[in-house]
Amino acid sequence: MMERKDKIVRTLDAMEHPENFTKEELDALLSDEECVRICRDLLDSREALARRYATAPDVEAEWQSFKHRQGLCQASGQPKKRSRMLYTGIALSVAASVILFLLLRLSVPEEYTVFRADLEAQVVSMETKNGVHTLHIPRGMSQLLVLPDSSRVWLNAESSLQYPESFEGMKRREVYLKGEGYFEVTKDAAHPFMVKTDALETQVLGTSFNVKAYSGNDTQVTLLEGSVKVSDRHHKELLLRPGEHTDGQLRKTSVENCTDYRAWIDGQFYFDDVELVEIMRELGRWYNVDIVFTHKEIMQERLHFQAERSDSLQDILELLNCMQRVKARMEKGKVVVGV
Incomplete structure (x- = not known):
């Protein structure tokens, strides 16, 4: 019991001061399968824990359900001290579940997709109806x-x-x-x-x-x-x-x-004090590729950036990275922009 409590306390400390822990230590905290199982049991029973206006979980009901699943039902007449310890244990488990859930959230960065690739063939097309032409220019062309x-x-x-x-x-x-x-x-x-x-x-x-x-x-x-x-x-x-x-x-x-x-009709990308999200959308439109940000706040970063539209996407990303303001990389067929 004390060992479990010590680990929960250590997890609390890791949540409040992650800079005091190495990646290996954080991974170890999440490697306890029993603790993760308890976390999943409790979170599954109260999905509202992840919602903004969730009501507080019914600890008594959750504990009874948990005891039934784990085969830990108390025998009648069990000492009250043991009961209090069990309630303390489940309360700590609830806290641990929330912390572990948040740590898991921290390990997977948010993604903000600002542009999506079009998987259809990109070709110039012309439609004519009732004497009116409509010329369509696809992505990657002018x-x-x-x-x-x-x-x-x-x-x-x-x-x-x-x-x-x-x-x-x-x-x-x-x-x-x-x-x-x-x-x-x-x-x-x-x-x-x-x-x-x-x-x-x-x-x-x-x-x-x-x-x-x-x-x-x-x-x-x-x-x-x-x-x-x-x-x-x-x-x-x-x-x-x-x-x-x-x-x-x-x-x-x-x-x-x-x-x-x-400048674009002369074959250049030219951005003067333009928000990064608009620069990346323009690149997504020209190279027909998904653009994903991992940090919402950097979308409004303003840059002066110039490059040739004939350059490869990888060359463009290397130029952006040389500015040392953001980090852009290709990952699983999409451009991921972070810090």
């Missing part, structure tokens, strides 16, 4: 498209553009974008050019600009030349001039070098 009015659009990985076979007879030249596209629009003052996304509409006469709209919550418009008028679903409008940038909430900012926003 492509230049020339529109019927000679405007040029570079589409990034996992993007699609919907556009008519001809703009003739239309007051406005409208296209619909999902993903990211860089536009060089042919001037035609009589027929404004409109890029629609789920969150914003961008109207131009003749200009160069980049639109990123992989999701409604992450929509961005960056103007390189000319001028554009950006509006949201509530008809709020914002005028952009060269070197200006706006997000999905129409918050305008100035950028030092707006040509960085078209």
Whole structure:
């Protein structure tokens, strides 16, 4: 009894001060099969121990169930002192079960998947319906498209553009974008050019600009030349001039070098003070691979990072690791990012 109590006390100390124990000592604490079995018996009977709003376990009921399974039922008339010792033992076992459960949780890091690979074949495809084309660019590719009015659009990985076979007879030249596209629009003052996304509409006469709209919550418009008028679903409008940038909430900012926003069409990854989670999603989109974080707090780490899109994924991860801010590795076919 005392030996078991001493081990529980030692486990408590390990939980409170793990830095005082070696990995071997921690492993030894978890190697006691009987203790682990007790832990599992009690946790199975009260799954609520792992829930946030769980009620306290009925120790008496759990003890009776435990005695029945283990064949330790007391004979009637047993001394009260022995009964108290048994109740003390089960109380300590409850404490041990919780501690061991937490230690087991500590030994398996949390995983936060922020991007998933697509197992389907990645190919460029075109759909046409009622005179409207939809071009789909898969992950790991980008492509230049020339529109019927000679405007040029570079589409990034996992993007699609919907556009008519001809703009003739239309007051406005409208296209619909999902993903990211860089536009060089042919001037035609009589027929404004409109890029629609789920969150914003961008109207131009003749200009160069980049639109990123992989999701409604992450929509961005960056103007390189000319001028554009950006509006949201509530008809709020914002005028952009060269070197200006706006997000999905129409918050305008100035950028030092707006040509960085078209680096991707020149075959580069370029991130200037960008959150790590967005950098890793972009890498996942290009290399079509699962991205998993082991620590939630490092997702918001901001980095300046540049690399060639022609580099292998392993080369990219080595470059990231050289910055000594995070650790990224390939594990079982996915990228795992930790500290």
